Amino acid sequence: QKEVEQNSGPLSVPEGAIASLNCTYSDQGSQSFFWYRQYSGKSPELIMFIYSNGDKEDGRFTAQLNKASQYVSLLIRDSQPSDSATYLCASRQSREYGNKLVFGAGTILRVKS
């Protein structure tokens, strides 16, 4: 079973701080990784994807990938109360397996004002 593991949290950070969300994956064949944000009662929303080792930045969000360690992270700078949500990490299987995404169970983030 190809797995994606996340700490369920909740992770609590004060407003304005950096929130660091982490994820590990077991399938060495996975090439692409995704971070989704899901507010309570809503559907998951894609924040970022990354497929190269290193960092990828988009506004206040930075995704980091380390394929040797099979580790993916998401940093949220200047955290806001509106960032409070569940964050889902996912890895993508190859096309021969239907481009399927395997999701972690999610980390709950709480940003306190």
Added chain:
Amino acid sequence: DAGITQSPRHKVTETGTPVTLRCHQTENHRYMYWYRQDPGHGLRLIHYSYGVKDTDKGEVSDGYSVSRSKTEDFLLTLESATSSQTSVYFCAISESDKNYGYTFGSGTRLTVV
């Protein structure tokens, strides 16, 4: 953004009855997926489709069937609903310009009584 709609948004049904959920997309995407989301289990793949009449099972397919007779529609049927199928069901499409990450529909909250 891709147009993807699910219907119905909410449904209550009785044990033993068949139920069909509909997913409709407007942009001719090849890959479509049905997931269920439950507390403690995260998002789990039920079935997916890689083209008209081309479908395959996911990790929790027992008790479910799917059909895709047109590119835009992907139907999920619970053949004889059970209380264990009470869940939130999400349809998703895979978009090449997002590295084949998913865009999700708004979800269907199904309660089996």
